[in-house]
Amino acid sequence: MTVRTRIAPSPTGDPHVGTAYVALFNMAFAHSQGGEFLLRIEDTDQARSTPESEKAILDALHWLGLEWDEGPDNGGSKGPYRQSERSDIYRAHADQLLDSGHAFRCFCSSDRLDELRVQQMDDKQQIGYDGHCLSLSQDDVATRVANNESHVVRMQVPREGQCTFNDMLRGDITIDWAQIDLQVLLKADGMPTYHLANVVDDHLMEISHVIRGEEWINSAPKHILLYQYFGWETPIFCHLPLLRNVDKSKLSKRKNPTSILFYQRMGYLPEALLNYLGRMGWSMPDEREKFTLSEMLEVFDIQRVSLGGPVFDVEKLSWLNGMWIREELSDEQLADRLQEWALNRDTLMAFLPFAKQRMETLSDIAPLGNYLVSGMLPITADQLTASGIEDETLIEVLQFSLWRLEAIQDWQRDTIFETLKSVADSMGIKLKPFLAPLFIAIAGSSASISVMDSMNLLGADMSRARLRHAIDVLGGIGKKKLKKMEKAYQQLS
Numbered sequence: 001m002t003v004r005t006r007i008a009p010s011p012t013g014d015p016h017v018g019t020a021y022v023a024l025f026n027m028a029f030a031h032s033q034g035g036e037f038l039l040r041i042e043d044t045d046q047a048r049s050t051p052e053s054e055k056a057i058l059d060a061l062h063w064l065g066l067e068w069d070e071g072p073d074n075g076g077s078k079g080p081y082r083q084s085e086r087s088d089i090y091r092a093h094a095d096q097l098l099d100s101g102h103a104f105r106c107f108c109s110s111d112r113l114d115e116l117r118v119q120q121m122d123d124k125q126q127i128g129y130d131g132h133c134l135s136l137s138q139d140d141v142a143t144r145v146a147n148n149e150s151h152v153v154r155m156q157v158p159r160e161g162q163c164t165f166n167d168m169l170r171g172d173i174t175i176d177w178a179q180i181d182l183q184v185l186l187k188a189d190g191m192p193t194y195h196l197a198n199v200v201d202d203h204l205m206e207i208s209h210v211i212r213g214e215e216w217i218n219s220a221p222k223h224i225l226l227y228q229y230f231g232w233e234t235p236i237f238c239h240l241p242l243l244r245n246v247d248k249s250k251l252s253k254r255k256n257p258t259s260i261l262f263y264q265r266m267g268y269l270p271e272a273l274l275n276y277l278g279r280m281g282w283s284m285p286d287e288r289e290k291f292t293l294s295e296m297l298e299v300f301d302i303q304r305v306s307l308g309g310p311v312f313d314v315e316k317l318s319w320l321n322g323m324w325i326r327e328e329l330s331d332e333q334l335a336d337r338l339q340e341w342a343l344n345r346d347t348l349m350a351f352l353p354f355a356k357q358r359m360e361t362l363s364d365i366a367p368l369g370n371y372l373v374s375g376m377l378p379i380t381a382d383q384l385t386a387s388g389i390e391d392e393t394l395i396e397v398l399q400f401s402l403w404r405l406e407a408i409q410d411w412q413r414d415t416i417f418e419t420l421k422s423v424a425d426s427m428g429i430k431l432k433p434f435l436a437p438l439f440i441a442i443a444g445s446s447a448s449i450s451v452m453d454s455m456n457l458l459g460a461d462m463s464r465a466r467l468r469h470a471i472d473v474l475g476g477i478g479k480k481k482l483k484k485m486e487k488a489y490q491q492l493s
Contacts, residue, residue: 001208002035002036002206002208003029003030003033003034003035003036003208003209004030004035004036004037004038004205004206004207004208004209005026005027005029005030005035005036005037005038005207005208005209005210005211006026006037006038006039006040006202006205006207006210007019007022007023007026007027007037007038007039007040007068008039008040008041008042008198008201009039009041009042009057010041010042010043010045010048010049011041011043011049011050011051011053011054011056011057012045012048012049012050012053013048013053014053014056014258014259014260014261014262014460014461015053015056015057015059015060015061015259015260015261016258016259016260017243017251017258017259017260017263017273017277017312018213018242018243018251018258019057019061019260020060020061020064020066020260020273020274020277021240021243021277021280022211022212022213022240023039023061023066024066024274024277024278025211025240025282025302025305026211027066027067027068027297028278028296028297028300028302029209029211029238029300029302030209031297031300032297032300032301032302035208036069036070037068037069038068038069038070038071038076038078038081038205038207039058039061039068039070039071039072039081040071040072040081040082040083040201040205041054041057041072041081041082041083041084042083042194042197042198043082043083043084044083044084044191044192044193044194044197046084046189046191048409049084050409052409052410053409054072054082056261058071058072058073060260060261060264061260063260063264063270064260064270064273064274065270065271065274065293066274070205078204078205078206083192083197083201084191086197086201087190087191087192089200089204090186090191090192090196090197090200091186091190093196093200093230094153094185094186094192094196096230097153097155097185097226097229097230098153100229101156102155102156102229103153103154103155103156103185104133104134104153104154104156105133105136105141105144105145105151105152105153105154106129106132106133106151106152106153106154106182106184107133107136107144107149107150107151108129108132108133112132113129116129116130126178126179128181128182129154129181129182131182133154150188151188152184152185152186152187152188153184153185153186154182154183154184154185155182155183155185155195155222155225155226155229156182157177157180157181157182157183157221157222157225158177159177159178160177160178161176161177162174162175162176162177163175163176163177163180163220163221163224163225165220165221165224165234165237166236166237167217167237167238167239168209168236168237168238168302168303169238169239169240169302169303169305169307170239170307173217173220175217175218175220175221177221179218180218180221180222183195183222195219195222195223195226196226198223199223199226199227199230202235203227203230203232207235208235208236209235209236209237209238210235210236210237210238211238211240211302212238212239212240213239213240213241213242214239214240214241214242215242216239217239220237220239238302240281240305241280241281241305241306241307241308241309241310242309243280243309243310243311243312244309244310244311244312245311245312246311246313248309248311251312253464253468254468256312256314257314257461257465259461260273261459261460261461262461262462262465263317265458265459265461265462266375266462267341267342267375268317268318268321269321269324269325269337271292271293271324271328272317272320272321272323272324272325273317273321274293275290275291275292275293275320275324276316276317276320276321278291278293278296279310280310280312281305281306281307281308281309281310282304282305282306283304283306284296284299285299285304289320290320290323290324290327342372342373343373347372350457351369351372351457354449354450354453355368355369355449358449368448368449371442371443371444371445371448371454372454372457372458374444376465376466376469377441377443377444377466377469378444379440379441379444379469379470379473380473381473381474381475383440383444384437384440384441384470384473384474385437386436386440387433387436387437388433389429389433389434389436389437391474393427393429394437394474395471395474395477395485396427396485396488397423397427397429397434397437397438398437398438398441398467398470398471398474399471399477399485399489400423400427400485400489400492401419401420401423401438401467402464402467402468402471403489404419404420404422404423405419405420405460405463405464405467406464408460411456411459411460412456413452413453413455413456416452416455416456417452420434420435420438420451420452423492426492427492435451437470438451438467439451440470441466441467441469441470442454442455442458442463442466442467
């Protein structure tokens with residue numbers, strides 16, 4: 001048997017360090033077994049998936065030095081490698097499950113499902129579908145289908161007994177079937193959910209080992225059941241530990257930058273970031289901290305993965321990155337990296353039209369543009385409060401802007417402007433005082449070029465990170481206050 005592994009990111013946002021972490025371990029395991037590693041794009045969420053996000057993911061993983069044997073950018077014999085191009089395959093398999101009685105059509109409205117969820121919460125019951133449409137007669141189902149009544153396809157799941165499966169790192173895992181929902185397999189728009197597409201693709205692409213994050217453990221029984229329904233051999237499962245913040249909570253962008261593009265923009269070396277990800281729950285046989293990808297691949301043993309949640313500590317990453325700069329780069333190589341990173345002509349040409357209007361000498365370029373080649377700016381609370389906006393409202397200005405900006409998929413100057421203006425209008429604040437603290441957060445000064453232009457030049461990841469930093473400078477937001485702010489945010493027009 002040829003060992004085949006995969007990574008299957010969803011192009012619905014910024015490329016996540018967790019994606020790179022799982023990709024690295026899939027690639028390393030396949031290499032250690034003389035196997036193959038592939039990448040596919042899980043873009044069944046058509047409302048949120050974008051070509052821009054897909055490109056960013058592929059570019060970020062390539063930048064890190066991760067390579068795959070098959071994928072949407074380099075082809076292969078098991079394609080297509082985008083799920084949006086495989087919809088006919090999923091519908092055919094859903095029909096197969098319907099014909100065999102292992103799936104059923106569900107016509108329940110979203111209103112009924114919402115009411116069911118509220119009732120289950122009130123009664124302190126397990127949240128899940130109650131099997132309402134299982135009682136429909138075949139004639140009733142046929143009539144509703146003939147009338148084009150909106151519906152989904154759900155899988156049958158035993159209500160009694162247990163599912164026991166083996167995990168490469170964790171041994172046998174047992175989960176009660178009563179905890180498993182009657183999962184939607186095919187949505188009303190005809191697109192599959194992750195669960196159906198994942199199983200069908202893994203089988204057809206001959207994936208032998210499914211190596212993924214531990215958040216998917218509770219989904220494993222559904223996937224195993226689908227393999228059984230189709231009469232297919234189940235792959236070997238391996239659930240990696242989740243990356244954690246320093247406080248041991250699940251890695252999140254609220255507490256840690258999670259986008260690969262942020263670290264690229266900050267000036268981290270791809271070798272150092274990949275090295276650090278390789279240390280997330282795994283160690284070299286000689287326990288050394290600094291190693292190359294090739295050195296990791298040469299000795300990789302997945303049994304050396306520790307199940308204790310690995311902590312993604314930016315300070316530790318920075319220390320390791322410094323080691324790489326000092327020990328691995330000559331002065332000439334460092335000069336090349338600096339030029340490639342920020343001192344390149346593309347970056348300069350994007351900024352010059354704005355800087356030129358404010359320059360009297362060539363040396364003016366440094367104070368005008370230093371924020372573009374900086375990380376987190378040394379701003380103070382006094383700078384942020386100088387706008388005159390009350391402290392509580394100031395926090396809301398920054399956080400509401402951040403939330404609204406996180407929803408932008410087309411990061412362009414005009415889109416940023418319309419987004420920020422809509423928040424200002426909704427909060428009843430004139431645009432000039434509203435933007436004042438954003439100027440400080442983004443550029444460290446109110447004397448910079450337009451904050452919208454600055455954000456466009458910096459990119460989405462760095463802009464959002466600086467807004468989070470500004471919020472932290474003001475003391476951050478506690479859990480109670482955050483819930484209150486979320487309610488207020490929902491009321492914005």
